[in-house]
Amino acid sequence: MEREIQNIILNLQKTISLRVESHFEGKPFSLPDFELIGNAPLSDFIKHYKLGKEEIILLASALVPHIIPGFFDNIIREFLPQGGDFPEFGGTKSENQRGMLPTGETALFILAGIDIQARLNYLSVFDQSNPLIKHRIISLDPVKSGEPKLSGRLVMDSEYVEVFTTGKVGLPSLSINFPAEHLQTEMAWEDLVLPDQVWNQVRELQVWLKHKESLLSEFDLGRKIKPGYRALFYGPPGTGKTVTASLLGKYTGKEVFRIDLSMIVSKYIGETEKNLSTLFDKAENKDWILFFDEADAIFGKRTGVRDAHDKYANQEVSYLLQRIESYNGLVILASNFRNNIDTAFVRRFNSMVYFPAPKAEDRLLLWEKSLPEQFTLEKDVALKELAEKYELTGSHIINIIQYITLVSLESRNFMLSRDLMVKSIKRELEKEGK
Structure with missing residues (x-):
């Protein structure tokens, strides 16, 4: 990796030196080839996106300040040892960085010098035809109204800086800037108890995650269908919606992030859209599964416009529709009730999966799967009877077993009596006023 970075930097240094020499001394100039090592x-990234010389220069220019702070200053100093203005080269300073940072003008000068026709031809390197710009790997900082767009700083996404320089990238943590929690689970599919219909629909999601690239490219459906997949998980709390989302990620090799809606929704106009934009921009092209728990809090039915608040609330929903439909990964919305979700969303779902409350036979299976092997049941404890009598969900049963285990650890008695089982069940139900 070190040789690769050194090679790219040396090539960029040579290219800039030749361009500046041409500018001051009138020598002929042509873009040299960038040899990959x-x-x-x-190198893998450049090959994957089939980047040309122009795009590699853009990529290298945005990356080099993260490695050599004074890179551009040192080159210019060779030609202007006494200092002086060089506005054609562009560049800017930041609050913390003492060295020059490249702008769009810097990249354009390296590519075209001050040749007007060449500069006009190279402007396309900053539009959506360039995969670096299209996928937000590189961007231009916004500038004040009336200022040239290319005077904005050339910025590389921090995750790509990390992967290019260290070979790996850490997953973002829940914060005000990234309102999503990384979901992981030690459970396996075998731990879930779901009806056959739910299993079949979950397998459909696995199939899509496995074959989505072939679906879009090999079968030429990319022009005809939207890039991602949208699913609604609905049903009573504790029936396995979150665990299923986590297991989908675990068994397909995708990272799963649960969106914290309380950190996204803002009473200030425009802030909700801004928060969502940050989230989706971060997730774009990462192949993450986005899981919106209790989604009706923001994806709920839109209201009639009675005042300005209703107007902007409806605009937030419309913005969400747009971002979800353009997201190229799997988005799962979870709700307790299907009817709570706006009908404008419902017709856009690729699948809707109902997680019902478990029946008696399912509850028995949950008890049997969940009870630790260290426990022994007294003769008067019949799990089948408890399963038939008490309508519990999987999360209820896990909570009950946790309480029973703590009680048993304290008493050092792992023989479960009927009294303890019933007491623990009633304790759990009382939390919900049952």
């Missing part, structure tokens, strides 16, 4: 992350 090995199969390190940066």
